[in-house]
Amino acid sequence: MGILKVQSVKKVYQSRRGAKVEALSDISFTVNKGEYIAIMGESGSGKSTLLNILASLDEVTAGEVLLEGMSYKEIPNEKLAAFRREHLGFVFQDFNLLDQFTLKDNIFLPLVMANLRVKEMNAKIKHLGVALEIEHILDKYPYEVSGGQQQRAAVARALITSPSLILADEPTGALDSRSAQELLDLFAAFHQAGQTIIMVTHSVYAASKASRVLFIKDGKINNEIQKTNMNQDITQQVFDMQSAAVAKRRTSL
Incomplete structure (x- = not known):
């Protein structure tokens, strides 16, 4: 069942001098509920x-983007923030945690904005804290914990609203190899539990953990790798596809 539909999407920017730059050109794909997708492409590709x-x-x-049948075009500007809070969860490369708040308060932010009661918030964070193994550090501040623990808190903040879709932007980019592996293991576990995830990444290893990899070049999807099962190792395929794209670009320069 398609939870997200991207239909013939085109994006054109206009520079200050009036020149038009086409960032995306006729992008179309469907994401099924519970799917885990990685998007790869060089800098400037449009990802x-x-x-x-x-x-x-x-x-x-x-073009058009629809999430659970709702077109983004039909959402009034004044309701966009509420839409993001209710339907989307975000995980960023640099964590985006507020240093003046404890990890718990950072995780609570989307719920506070949704006017949930403290009792409800505590019930939600208890489960996530255990699942993400951060229940013992929730009262600490971001600068008091490791990068891996900060990213776990960021994942908890993204998941605490039970979003339809998690969007992750280079989530392993600021992590050491061990913390990156732990984060990818968490993503795999949440994916197996039915969470839909879209991750933009430069990492071949990170992309290979997804169930499907989309490759973007010059604003278009030009290749795709689909796993037949989640145990399939597609690391070499992803590496070869990425390497071929880089080599082709160097040849054309």
Whole structure:
């Protein structure tokens, strides 16, 4: 069942001098409920623009994005923040935690904005704290814990609203190899539990953990790798596909 539909999406920016730059050109794909997708592409390929559009942070020039049958175009501007809070969870490379708040308070932020009662918030964080193994550090501040623990708190903040879709932007980019592996293991566990995830990444290893990998080049999806089962190792396939794209670009320069 398609939870997210991206239909013929095009994005054109206009520079200050009036020149038009096409960041995305006729992007179409469907994400099924519970699917785990990685999006790869070189800098300037359009993947960050696509992620911003999926996050409803940028508008399409043409085409349409629908989440659970709801078109982004039909959401009034004044209701976009509430839509993101209720339907989308975000995990960023630099964690985006507020240093003046404890980890618990950082995780609670989306619930506070949704006016949930403290009792409800505590019930939600108890489960997530145990699942993410951060229940013992919830009263600490971001600068008092490791990068891996900060990212776990960021994941908890993304999941605490039970979103339809998790959007992750280079989530392992600021982590050491051990913390990155632990985060990917968490993503795999949440995916197996039915969470839908879209992750933008430069990491071949991170992408290989997804159930499907989309490759973007010059604003278009030009390749795709689909796992036949989650135990399939597609690391070499992803590496070969990425390497071929880099080699082709160097040849054309």
